[in-house]
Amino acid sequence: MLSKHWNQDQSWTLDSYERNGGYQALRKALAMEPEDVVSQVKDSGLRGRGGAGFPTGLKWSFLPKPDGNPRYLVINADESEPGTCKDIPLMMATPQYLIEGAIITCHAIRAERAFIYLRGEVAHVYRRLLSAVEEARAAGYLGENVLGSGKNIDIVVHAGAGAYICGEETALLDSLEGRRGQPRLKPPFPAVAGLYARPTVVNNVESIASVPCIIENGSAWFSGMGTAKSAGFGFFSLSGHVQRPGQYEAPLGITLRELIEMAGGMREGHELKFWTPGGSSTPMFTAEHLDTPLDFESTGAAGSMLGTRALQIFDETVCVVRAVLRWTEFYAHESCGKCTPCREGTYWLVQVLRQLENGQGVPEDLERLLDICDNILGRSFCALGDGATSPISSSIKYFRDEYLLHLSEGRCPFDPVKSTLFAGVNA
CATH class of the missing domain: 3.10.20.600 (Ubiquitin-like (UB roll))
Incomplete structure (x- = not known):
C-alpha cells in the first residue's frame, strides 16, 4: 500500500500523489468528527510501527480534553537503529503519505502544529520533506483554513544532530526544545506534558503514513490483513x-x-x-x-x-562474536550517559567482548557478560540499555560453543574477508 507508487516517475511530487488518489482521505477525515477519526484508527488495530507496537488510536485517546491551549503531534523520523531502513525510503519516495497522515492526525487530536523530527545526517531527505511540505501548503492542504474546513494546521520539519538516543521519545522532545537529548523521567508522560510541557502525541513515520489508507478504506479493510492482534x-x-x-x-x-x-x-x-x-x-x-x-x-x-x-x-561465514561486538560498540558510543547501568555497563560489555573476540580471557567471562547484562536490563533509564543486552544474551544462548571456540583457539576462527557482514549479493 505505501510502496505501490514508488516505481512511478517523480513519485515524490504532489502531482504524482494526487493522480493516485492522494488527499482524498484528508477530505473524508475533515468531514468526520475528530473523535470518529480516533475511533476508526483504534478499530483498525494499527499498532505503532516504530518498535514498541503500542495501539496507535489508543495512544491518541490518552490526550486530555482540549483546554484551549496548544497540543502537538511529533513524528519520530530519527531512524537510527542498526538495520532499520524503512522510514527514509518512504519519505524519499512518497513523502506526501506522511504529510497527509500528519494532517489527518492533527485533526483527530485537535492539534494545529506537527513536527517531523528527522535524523540530521540524511540531508537529501530533509530537503525532500521541506519541498513536499511547501507543495502541500501551496495547494491549501496546510496553513490556515485547510481545504475550507476552518482548521489551521501546519508542519515543521526539524533536523536533529545524529544522536541515537533521540529515537527515544522524551529525549527527542528535549532535543526539539533545544536541550541536550536525554530521556525524561516519566511520569508525566508526553500525552500529558510533552513538547513545551503540553499534551503531545509521538508516533513513528510509518504509523502516521498508514493513517490515510485506513481512513480511505475503512478499519475493517485494514484489520482484515495481518493477524488478529497484529493487524495490517x-x-x-x-x-x-x-x-x-x-x-x-x-x-x-x-x-x-x-x-x-x-x-x-x-x-x-x-x-x-x-x-x-x-x-x-x-x-x-x-x-x-x-x-x-x-x-x-x-x-x-x-x-x-x-x-x-x-x-x-x-x-555461516559470519562470526557471531564479532557481529555482537560491533553492535555493542555502537550502543556504548551512543549511550547518553545519564544513567549508570547503561553508561558503565555498555563500556564493560565492550571490554569483555573484545577480549573474547581475540581469543583471550577465560570461559567464566561468558557468565561475567550475562551478569553485566542482568545489571543493565530493567535498571537503565530508557530502553537503550535493555536493547544493548539483547544480542549478547541471545547469542550466548544459541552460540555459546562459538564463544568457547575463540578461547580454545586463542583467536577468532572466522576469516574476516569471507565474513562480509552486510554484503547484499555474492561476496
Missing part, C-alpha cells in the same frame, strides 16, 4: 546475505522463509546462520525460527521482539 501491513527491511536486499511490504504474520524466497534466497552456496527480527536491539533468532510468524505476539512468544522489522540476515 508493514515494511520488512531485509539486509545482509540475501540476493536482493530491500524493502518488502507485506501483512504482519509473514515468515522469514517467505521473505527470503521473495528476496531470491540466501547468497549462492551459503545458508542462514542467525538473524534479527527487529533490528540489533532485539534478541537474535536462528534458522530454527524461519517459520515463526512475524507479528508482535508470535515473535515475543519465541523469545524476541518484532521491533522495527529490520531483518539482518547472516550466513
Whole structure:
C-alpha cells in the first residue's frame, strides 16, 4: 500500500500523489468528527510501527480534553537503529503519505502544529520533506483554513544532530526544545506534558503514513490483513546475505522463509546462520525460527521482539562474536550517559567482548557478560540499555560453543574477508 507508487516517475511530487488518489482521505477525515477519526484508527488495530507496537488510536485517546491551549503531534523520523531502513525510503519516495497522515492526525487530536523530527545526517531527505511540505501548503492542504474546513494546521520539519538516543521519545522532545537529548523521567508522560510541557502525541513515520489508507478504506479493510492482534501491513527491511536486499511490504504474520524466497534466497552456496527480527536491539533468532510468524505476539512468544522489522540476515561465514561486538560498540558510543547501568555497563560489555573476540580471557567471562547484562536490563533509564543486552544474551544462548571456540583457539576462527557482514549479493 505505501510502496505501490514508488516505481512511478517523480513519485515524490504532489502531482504524482494526487493522480493516485492522494488527499482524498484528508477530505473524508475533515468531514468526520475528530473523535470518529480516533475511533476508526483504534478499530483498525494499527499498532505503532516504530518498535514498541503500542495501539496507535489508543495512544491518541490518552490526550486530555482540549483546554484551549496548544497540543502537538511529533513524528519520530530519527531512524537510527542498526538495520532499520524503512522510514527514509518512504519519505524519499512518497513523502506526501506522511504529510497527509500528519494532517489527518492533527485533526483527530485537535492539534494545529506537527513536527517531523528527522535524523540530521540524511540531508537529501530533509530537503525532500521541506519541498513536499511547501507543495502541500501551496495547494491549501496546510496553513490556515485547510481545504475550507476552518482548521489551521501546519508542519515543521526539524533536523536533529545524529544522536541515537533521540529515537527515544522524551529525549527527542528535549532535543526539539533545544536541550541536550536525554530521556525524561516519566511520569508525566508526553500525552500529558510533552513538547513545551503540553499534551503531545509521538508516533513513528510509518504509523502516521498508514493513517490515510485506513481512513480511505475503512478499519475493517485494514484489520482484515495481518493477524488478529497484529493487524495490517508493514515494511520488512531485509539486509545482509540475501540476493536482493530491500524493502518488502507485506501483512504482519509473514515468515522469514517467505521473505527470503521473495528476496531470491540466501547468497549462492551459503545458508542462514542467525538473524534479527527487529533490528540489533532485539534478541537474535536462528534458522530454527524461519517459520515463526512475524507479528508482535508470535515473535515475543519465541523469545524476541518484532521491533522495527529490520531483518539482518547472516550466513555461516559470519562470526557471531564479532557481529555482537560491533553492535555493542555502537550502543556504548551512543549511550547518553545519564544513567549508570547503561553508561558503565555498555563500556564493560565492550571490554569483555573484545577480549573474547581475540581469543583471550577465560570461559567464566561468558557468565561475567550475562551478569553485566542482568545489571543493565530493567535498571537503565530508557530502553537503550535493555536493547544493548539483547544480542549478547541471545547469542550466548544459541552460540555459546562459538564463544568457547575463540578461547580454545586463542583467536577468532572466522576469516574476516569471507565474513562480509552486510554484503547484499555474492561476496
